[in-house]
Amino acid sequence: xxxxxxxxxxxxxxxxxxxxxxxxxxxxxxxxxxxxxxxxxxxxxxxxxxxxxxxxxxxxxxxxxxxxxxxxxxxxxxxxxxxxxxxxxxxxxxxxxxxxxxxxxxxxxxxxxxxxxxxxxxxxxxxxxxx
Amino acid sequence: xxxxxxxxxxxxxxxxxxxxxxxxxxxxxxxxxxxxxxxxxxxxxxxxxxxxxxxxxxxxxxxxxxxxxxxxxxxxxxxxxxxxxxxxxxxxxxxxxxxxxxxxxxxxxxxxxxxxxxxxxxxxxxxxxx
Numbered sequence: 001x002x003x004x005x006x007x008x009x010x011x012x013x014x015x016x017x018x019x020x021x022x023x024x025x026x027x028x029x030x031x032x033x034x035x036x037x038x039x040x041x042x043x044x045x046x047x048x049x050x051x052x053x054x055x056x057x058x059x060x061x062x063x064x065x066x067x068x069x070x071x072x073x074x075x076x077x078x079x080x081x082x083x084x085x086x087x088x089x090x091x092x093x094x095x096x097x098x099x100x101x102x103x104x105x106x107x108x109x110x111x112x113x114x115x116x117x118x119x120x121x122x123x124x125x126x127x128x129x130x131x
Numbered sequence: 132x133x134x135x136x137x138x139x140x141x142x143x144x145x146x147x148x149x150x151x152x153x154x155x156x157x158x159x160x161x162x163x164x165x166x167x168x169x170x171x172x173x174x175x176x177x178x179x180x181x182x183x184x185x186x187x188x189x190x191x192x193x194x195x196x197x198x199x200x201x202x203x204x205x206x207x208x209x210x211x212x213x214x215x216x217x218x219x220x221x222x223x224x225x226x227x228x229x230x231x232x233x234x235x236x237x238x239x240x241x242x243x244x245x246x247x248x249x250x251x252x253x254x255x256x257x258x259x260x261x
Contacts, residue, residue: 031221038214041246048253051194055187066184078176085172088165095162123176131184 022109030087033080040077078123083116157216164213171206178203191257200258207250215243 018024050061064070090108093099099108137144178199182190193199218239226232 034214034217035221038218041210041214041250045246045249045253048250048257051190052253052256058187058190081172081176085169088169092162092165123180127180127183130180 021106023105026087026090026109026112030084030091033084033087036077036080037084040080043073043077075120075124079116079120082119082123083112086112086116086119157219161213161216164209164216167205167209168213171202171209174202175206194254194257195260197258200254203254204251207247207254211243211247211250215240218243 047061047065050057065074090099090112093108099105178193181193185193194203219236222232222235222239226235
């Protein structure tokens, strides 16, 4: 196979060319939240391993999770999780061949913010209530 | 009879795997685990909420319940498979050097398996009361 030579000519337009739109922002957010969730699994693993290690390790993990910084991370993680989930439901709708017209696309992108934000608040209200 | 105007042989076409050698298996697995994640993540959130502010013995009682442990294991497996192939797509999109790409895809697989194994071990140990 011959080496592919890069010709010195303009590349196809990329992110910086386009005006930001809801659909573009939510598409990028879906990928970004996926990466954040990927990194965050280390925290879930650490918390479960702490629980499996015994009361002392578990209490330490709970103290970190219950600190203001821990709660901040947990809140962010729950929002990122639910946002990725809402984005995934959007993809299911598209997989079924529906929701491709401009207005529906735009609405779905906006709903994914509203739904994930609403669910996050609901999760925390319930979580703090049962505590 | 269909004309064979493409460069692909009829045998290659009937195998249906394309140049990636895996057909749509990757795509389909991503959607399958997305469906299971949708259910299992909501269950996981419910479990986490039920654990909020609980002392160790109470938390242990919840996590070691067979139903909770089985659902946690399913969540871990489904989540790790999903995140592995999701990250692989991102790597293939952005890393163009062949060596770096292969190394990153391998590291990604190792990471997903390590996280999955750690979570699964912890859940099983909590369940079986080690």
